[in-house]
Amino acid sequence: MSDGFKPYLPGVLALIADEISVDLAVRLAKQRGGREIYIAKDPAPGSSLSKIVGQSNAQKLYKLLGSGKMLVPAGNICGQTGRRQRIAMLLDQGVSHSIIAAEVDVHIRTVERMSAELRCPKDLRQSDLFL
The missing domain is CATH 1.10.10 (Arc Repressor Mutant, subunit A)
Known part of the structure; x- marks a missing residue:
């Protein structure tokens, strides 16, 4: 991620950025922002979360947030225009x-x-x- 771009990462995205990285939090927001994603107790390599952030990072998110559905905030990743x-x-x-x-x-x-x-x-x- 470029050093000049400072995304607004609301709520849980800020926690995710602290745990696994800003780049992966932004990737999660871009791909699933505004929708739910399921955090499994033992994330499989093919799960939707593992595909976005990687299996080891999905396991870190389970330890941080627990299992279940999570509503991913959209943030300000793409701007307002149009x-x-x-x-x-x-x-x-x-x-x-x-x-x-x-x-x-x-x-x-x-x-x-x-x-x-x-x-x-x-x-x-x-x-x-x-x-």
Whole structure:
């Protein structure tokens, strides 16, 4: 990773960076940010987590975080520009919310919220009762 780039690693990603490295935390955020990943008690070499960070690092993460599903934060890995347009374009193409979250580097809830906003724009919503 270049020394000039300082990613924002929220919550658990900061712990992961301290344990296995910033590079691997960023790789995890890029590949699974905004979605869940399973941390196994004894990670197999072919598990999704092992494929991203390596089996020995997956074992370190189990020791650090325990086993179970973990929601991986998205962080600021790819920047803000054009995310709304990319989400709208991918939604228009019928791509699933999970794939869009991974592709655009946002949380799946962001995609769901934008999908709802596109289906019912703000100007067509019910107006305030007390105007």
